[in-house]
Amino acid sequence: MSPNRGSDVGMLTELDGEAYYRIENVDDLPPFLMSIASDADLWMFVTSRGGLTAGRIGAAGALFPYETEDKLYDGHFHTGPRTIIRVAGAAGRDSVWEPLGACAGPVDFPRNLYKNVLGNRVVHEEVASAIGLRFRSRWAACDEFGWVRTCTLINEGDSPVSLSILDGLRNILPWGAALSIYQTSSSLVDAYKRVDRDPHTGMGIYSLSSKIVDRPEAAEELRANVVWCAGLDGGATAFSGDTPDVFLRGGSVSGDDILTGRRGNYFRTADLNLQPGSSATWHMGCDAGLDHAAIASLRGMIEDHRIVSRITEALERAGDNLERNVASADGLQMTAAPITDGHHFANTLFNNMRGGIFAGGYAIDPLDFASFLASRNSRVARRLQSVCERLGEGLDVASLLEIAEESKDADFIRLAHEYLPLYYGRRHGDPSRPWNRFSIRLKNADGSRALRYEGNWRDIFQNWEALSLSFPDYLPHMIAKFVNASTVDGFNPYRLTREGIDWEVNDPEDPWSYIGYWGDHQIIYLLKFLEALPRYAPGELEKLLEQEIFSYADVPYRIKPYDDIVADPHDTIVFDDDLAAAVEERVASIGADGKLVLSRDGSVYHVNLFEKLLV
8 A cells, every 4th residue: 555545445425416436545456347337339348447448339349459357457558548747847847747647556646436326437536636636537438429538637736737738548449350360460450550630630540451351352441440539629649659758758749640550549739727726628539330421420520619518418318318227127216325226226237238128118119029020930920921010009018919819829929928129238248258258239230229138048037037027017028038948858058039049069179168058047037937927917827827839949959868977977968960950951941930849840839838837
């Protein structure tokens, strides 16, 4: 611990009119990893000392290198924000302050960390009492501008100060290189990197000179990552990694128009004069995967004289969207213990991020339901085409089930029960679990909202257990999804998606790859659903017990004979390659229902819930 410093202290506080949790002297703690939530497909993992990775959708859409947790703890030495401030002194003796800068030992000034209760803003702060300055760097996200870093410098002293500032972001990636290439051939990617400065706004455009392929063919990459700044005016824009050293030596930063074959950075310089009690604020935005039209649109917004107010409004709107998301799942509460309320909000938020949220409540989009039918079973979709065409606006989950019941079509009833219009959910994964790859897909190709979910069996159902308390009318659907994915052996596959089920295929070259058959997670989650249903819909469970509208998953695993299991209880399952090939052919023919047990006529084999529970 640094001398003359208090120990780390955590508390709820208010910052800029918003509730935050604050940790004082955060550098006295071992570094730790945080995620910053957003209402969009933007993700960020940032350490308590500033190392980070961020981007859109998944690791392939990273703005900064996507690395494992242990490497991110060292990331503040070379990646992400860097700020250098020269404070004018008497007789030309400038003092240099690098707030939140990387250092090997104790820091000279106290550093504090804030995260708001909503979970979508993180602030790193350093206080230099000796020169009367306080610096804050805040990360937040909005769909319009991507990730926005807002910096505030406050003069808390008794005298005016004259400052020269260099602020920026380091090790910014171009769009289009696969994560596997960065992990095995990162120097090759450097050779393809290109940074261009937009002459109108000073925006940096980070791209590949071409796609990285080893074939003699034209392969242009038509998307780019971008970084821009609003609020630091009158200085230079530079991309070279040597820029901070030039500034530290007191040299003049001339700026760059282009950088090729090297890692991309983004630095801006400016001169400021701060009166006692005054402050300066600027924003640095970065976004991933923009095409030409999106970059042109962003240029227009940056040139708009209202850009700062537009950023503020967009960030506030994103926060409101996130709060509505959590509120819809009963995540807002007010008790005599605000910290408990904050924990409840965070738990609900992360539950929604994993399992999804019913953004439309009980409303059903007929076109989306028709699309779901087509992906599950093309034969059934054709058979029900005229019925789907009559599904109009105002459709809800109860009326959909009524229409399906009236049709007396077992496939229609089964798929209507399995239809779950979830939004916002994603398969889990983060830099501490490198074997899991998350993917946040909230938009369709046309920009409309994507209703989808994906996750491991256990993770999906443990999150839906809580979600069902807020949306009990979906309990029959969750039960149907559960039992329809289980096998005739009474086990379950590895992963669930909107389209159906997925299982592992063993790869001898991958030490993390193996096949597994699970039954241990089944009883408790299904029990919770079965216990809850009678409380909300008396008589519904008894009806489901008799209806033959449920299915079996046809997972290509085979349990070994009893004698073999006794001989080696650690090797009890074999992969049936012939069945796996047959399943692939069925999926290609009819859709995801091809992964279910079929009757001899090629239709899905149906049983009642009573049989499923016995199995």
